[in-house]
Amino acid sequence: MSIMDPIESQPEPKPIIRLQDSVINRIAAGEIIHRPASALKELLENCLDAGATSIRITVKDGGMKLLQIQDNGCGIKKSDLPILAHRFTTSKLSKFSDLSHLTTYGFRGEALASISHVANLSVVTKTKTDSCAWRAIYVDGGMVPAQKDASADPKPCAGNDGTTVTVRRELFYNVPARLSALRSSSEEYARILDVVTKYAVHNAGVSFLCKKVGISTPDLSTPSSTTKQAIRLLYGQEVAKNLLSAEISAPQMRKRKRNADDNIPEGSKSDEDNIWMAQAHFTNANHHSKKSVLLLFINNRLVESSRIKKALEACYTAILPKGTSPFIYLSIQLDPTTVDVNVHPTKREVHFLKEEAITECIADAIQAKLAQSGERTFEYQTLLTGGLATVGVDKSFKGKEKAQENSAGSDTATSTPLSGLPATKKILSQHKVRTSGADRTLDSMFLPTPTQSGDRDVEIARNGADVVKEGRKTRVIPQSTCYLTSVLTLRENxxxxxxMQLTEVLQKHVFVGVVDLVRELSVVQVSTKLYLVNHGALAEELFYQLGLRQFGNFPRLKLDPPAPLRPLITLAVDVEQSTDLSKLTKPQIVDSDIFATRRAVNTHILISRRDMLREYFSLGITVEGMVDSLPVLIHDFTPNLDKLPLFLMRLGPQVNWNCEQECFDTFLRELAYFYVPGPGALAAPSSPPVGHSEGNATGRDDDHALNVQREGASERWQIEHVLFPAMRRYLTAPKSLLTRDVVQIASLPDLYRVFERC
Known part of the structure; x- marks a missing residue:
């Protein structure tokens, strides 16, 4: 027979064999867990199913090295731990018909099983009836001992009510192809923040916190609030102020159908009469972004739907510029019997009945709400102190003529008038306002500066509240949650x-320059007026309010090596002249046990209250009297540590330790005084040593002058780029600052009158 015979060239059929369980489980795990963000989504849904009201997430290297999620839910029974990570073990359903009435997130029992096959999984859980928590470790779906030659049974441990799930060891350590396909740790962390942000908006009644390992300040922190408040906190004020709301339900769709067909009786039933309702929060015509943001939840599940997305974006086609998109949050509640949730391994997609009709009804309701929202407005600065006025654009002119925004040097307050609109009054030259951040400051007239602090925030990146300003990131400082009556009273005060007017001046100002560092004077511009301000007094009030804002949740500045408390206080007492008036000697002032003596600094006061100082203010003092950490009030701003001895010395006599509210108030005042920029009281240069020639002293003076010049430049930079932007964002100005700290020194219209007389 020829070698080319077709019968001989056909291969033998290979036998069909059953795959090994380890292969099956890893294939299934790959369908569920694509990346750290998908693992977090599954764990988040378990927390919400458990009725958690507080969820805390900790991440390392974008979730690839560590992913921990802690909740205060109902917990897991000890008897259920042995099969917790087995496939298809669940408490959500018992028979197939239960799928048609499913109201929970999870139901298949594959999340923990899949994670255990691609990482090391540990669970610490405690129910309300348990006397202690129980810890179990899982690998490949089964419990394993924590150490060799030990039992794999759950071990008792300390823990709070709820469950803590920790994904340790490198994720996908046994699936190298999937591991190599992951992005950088920063990009994976951004995906995690995106998932947490979306669930935090939909579950606004649940408190969320997400942070990286080793960093005390969270990148995302939300209290229990409403949906609108969560959107404002996570997506910014710009989105929140342009937000519209709508509630749509099945009767609206039935009414629309009856109007289209009069033959349908009022009380009749139709296939479209399925009970459903939707809640939508969406931006109006004044807000648009290059990136489309759609948060779609169907029966509380975060899903994707290209059909719904296209229908909603079509509502904005006629009112938004080309290439821009709106912000939309949509939650649809349907009858569980009409929804099929088991169509995608990660539950990213769902199918439901009458999808096209329901989508059309929702789109029509949103479009009607947009039509009722009124005119599109543009903001421009008026002669009032930093005020903003709006000019309307009638919708009938959309598509016919374009409104052009007013530039800083134009002759009119608005754009060229649209046809049919009255012409606006021409602005005189003396009433024109400099609003461009590109204009020159005082410093730029002598030394060119790469950036101008007058620029507005150019982009809000909501991955934990970072603000991109002038090419650099500054963190938004969240207000800590505190239930102490004394702190709440101070905040209310x-x-x-x-x-109101002074606060508006500081919020809308344009920084001009530092006038005098020694006298702490700077100049800012608001509208057509120039103000001379005492930035030291403003900074002291700012830092006091930031201390109240972060009470109990201060980031820490670690001192390495720690600073000895007693020598620092001794140094300050030796320099402070007011201590000479005390009847006590200076050593007695430092170490006196007489608490009633106002002149006594008493290191024992600080050491005895070290637990309170560390918990509430992040001021770390050890039993041995070593200062190992200081509170951080604002990022990118380090206080002058030359003032640390004076700060520690003043904590004894200036803080009222006997009254809670006065104690917190006076301590924060001293902390604010410590943070105010300026040279320290102990920073003066010493005299040259005896025996040094005049030439050497001169050289030392030259070095000192160079250091002073460098410190002055650094201080100017901090004042312009950190201090005044923080005032614009956080300072609530009290009336007391008007007395001598904020003075109007020039007005453009008044100056024109003077020049006209010449």
């Missing part, structure tokens, strides 16, 4: 003392 700040609000009551607010001076």
């Amino acid at each position: 700040v609000k009551k003392a607010k001076h």
Whole structure:
């Protein structure tokens, strides 16, 4: 027979064999867990199913080295731990018909099993009835001992009510192809923040916190609030102020159908009469972004739907510029019997009945709400102190003529008038306002500066509240949650003392320059007026309010090596002239045990209260009297540590340790005084040693002058790029600052009158 015979060239059929369980499980795990963000999504849904009201997430290297999620839910029974990570073990359903009435997130029992096959999984859980928590470790779906020759049974341990799931060891350590396909740790962390942000908006009644390992300040922190408040906190004020809301339900769709067909009786039933309702929060025509943001939840599940997305974006086609998109949050609640949730391994997609009709009804309701929202407005600065006025654009002119935004040097307050609109009054030259951050400051007239602090925030990146300003990131400082009556009273006092006009001046100012570092004077511009401000007094009030804002949740500045408390206080007492008036000697002032003596600094006071100082203010003092950490009030701003001895010395006599509210108030005042920029009281240069020639002294003076010049430049930079932007964002100005700290020194219209007389 020829070698080319077709019968001989056909291969033998290979036998069909069953795959090994390890291969099956890893294939299944790959369908569920694509990346750290998908593992976090599954764990988040378990927390919400457990009724958690607080969820805390800790991440390392974008979730590839560590992913921990802690909740305060109902916990897991000890008896259920042995099969917790087995495939298809669940408490959500018992028979197939239960799928048609499913109201929970999870139901298949594959999340923990899949994670255990691609990483090391540990669980610490405690129910309300348990006397202690139980810890179990899982690998490949089964419990394993924590150490060799030990039992794999759950071990008792300390823990709070709820469950803590920790994904240790490198994720996908046994699937190298999947591991190599992952992005950088920063990009994976951004995906995690995106998932947490979306669930935090939908579950606004649950408190969320997400942070990296080793960093005390969280990148995302939300209290229990409403949906609108969560959107404002996570997506920014720009989105929140342009937000519209709509609630749509099945009766609206039935009414629309009856209007289209009069033959349908009022009380009749149709296939479209399925009970459903939707809640939508979406931006109006004044907000648009290059990136489309759609948060779609169907029966509380975060899903994707290209059909719904296209229908909603079509509502904005006629009102937004080309290439821009809106912000939309949509939550649809359907009858569980009409939804099929088991169509995608990660539950990213769901199918439901009458999808096209329901989508059309929702799109029509959103479009009607947009039509009722009124005119599109543009903001421009007026002669009032930093005020913003709006100019409307009638919708009938959309598509016919384009409104052009007013530039800083134009002759009119608005754009060229649209046809049919009255012409606006021409602005005189003396009433024109400099609003461009590109204009020159005082420093730029002598030394060119790469950036101008007058620029507005150019982009809000909501991955934990970072603000990109002038090419660099600054963190938004969240307000800590505190239930102490004394702290709440102090915060309320700040609000009551607010001076509206002065606060508006500081929020809308354009920084001009530092006038005098020694006298702490700077110049800012608001509208057509120039103000001379005492930036030291403003900074002291700012740092006091930032201390109240972060009470109990201060980031820490670690001192390495720690600083000895007693020598620092001794140094300050030796320099402080007021201590000479005391009847006590200076050593007695430092170490006296007389608490009633106002002149006594008493290191024992600080050491005895070290637990309170560390918990509430992040001021770390050890039993041995070593200062190992200081509170950080604002990022990118380090206080002058030359003032540390004076700060520690003043904590004894200036803080009222006997009254809680006065103690917190006076301590924060001293902390604010410590943070105010300027040279320290102990930073003066010493005299040259005896025996040195005049030439050597001169050389030393030259070095000192160079150091002073460098410190002055650094201080100017901090004042312009850190201090004043923080004032614009956080300072609630009290009326007391008007007395001598904020003075108007020039007005453009008044100057024109003077020049006209010449």
